[in-house]
Amino acid sequence: MVLQIVINGLLKGGLYALMAIGMSLIWGVMDIINIAHGSFIMLGAFTTYWLFTLLGIDPVLSLIASIGILFILGYIVQKYLINLIIRASAFITLVLTFGIEIFVNNLAQVFWSADVRMVQIPYGATNFSIGNFVTIPIMRLIAFLLVIVISIILFFVLNRTNLGRSIRATSQDLDAARLVGVDVAKTYAVTFGLGVGAAGAAGTLWSILFPITPMMGGILTLKSFVVVIIGGLGSMLGPLIGGLILGVTEALGTNWLGATYENLIGFTILVLVLIIRPKGIMGGAD
Numbered sequence: 001m002v003l004q005i006v007i008n009g010l011l012k013g014g015l016y017a018l019m020a021i022g023m024s025l026i027w028g029v030m031d032i033i034n035i036a037h038g039s040f041i042m043l044g045a046f047t048t049y050w051l052f053t054l055l056g057i058d059p060v061l062s063l064i065a066s067i068g069i070l071f072i073l074g075y076i077v078q079k080y081l082i083n084l085i086i087r088a089s090a091f092i093t094l095v096l097t098f099g100i101e102i103f104v105n106n107l108a109q110v111f112w113s114a115d116v117r118m119v120q121i122p123y124g125a126t127n128f129s130i131g132n133f134v135t136i137p138i139m140r141l142i143a144f145l146l147v148i149v150i151s152i153i154l155f156f157v158l159n160r161t162n163l164g165r166s167i168r169a170t171s172q173d174l175d176a177a178r179l180v181g182v183d184v185a186k187t188y189a190v191t192f193g194l195g196v197g198a199a200g201a202a203g204t205l206w207s208i209l210f211p212i213t214p215m216m217g218g219i220l221t222l223k224s225f226v227v228v229i230i231g232g233l234g235s236m237l238g239p240l241i242g243g244l245i246l247g248v249t250e251a252l253g254t255n256w257l258g259a260t261y262e263n264l265i266g267f268t269i270l271v272l273v274l275i276i277r278p279k280g281i282m283g284g285a286d
Helices: 002-030 037-055 059-080 090-112 138-160 162-172 174-179 184-207 217-231 237-257 259-276
Strands: 127-130 134-137
Touching: 002 037, 002 134, 002 138, 002 162, 002 184, 002 217, 002 237, 037 059, 037 090, 037 184, 037 217, 059 138, 059 184, 090 217, 134 138, 138 162, 138 184, 162 174, 162 184, 174 184, 217 237, 217 259, 237 259
Parallel strands: none
Antiparallel strands: 127 134
16 A cells, blocks of 8 residues: 555656656746746646647647746746846746736636636546556656656756857846857846746646646645755756655655644645755755
């Protein structure tokens, strides 16, 4: 039983990691805590839902559409809205992103109502067993593998391309990046777009595993924040490790204490990490 619970936690933790990668990227490069992050995950989820419901597009295929649409949305939001207060205090950026969250959530509720929905695909309930000990749901495994693929692609972009070098240079020393010719405004917009695109991908995977509503963003923002703090900024491994830790501890905790305590478990881990290792497990790592 414990092995089954741990595997379920790892599979869910991979999704948590993808949720947090986008927030970590924006926070690490732009020094902005994007309170609207969960709302962008919600938009990615509904993008997949409507593509499946109206056009019959398989959610795995609509993943590309979610990433593309949310990347463009993130790019526009940063360039024409967040960029206006990019040098303001942290409080102002928090207020602005909080306002974006309220606007997006309420607009979604107006157009789509508050009904709970879920993408129900024919193979969504299938699973396979390993011996007589472990049963693995196919969709959770597919989602986990997609998280790995997306993470590898993002790692390659950030470490092996000129765009990635510009992003890392801007993150490490803004003035030096300007001196060597980096277009900081464009780099910020692309960074925000990548973070929101990753959120869109997480939303797609969330929609095929769990119910979705227009008001789901708040708790997902908090979970992403917890994962980033646990893993630490400054490393691609941070969100991955943080997500897996949160997923496993939530799975074990809810099995022993009940599903009611899921969020309490996550925030307890957050407090312990802040006390023991304020920079997170991988904080400050290269």
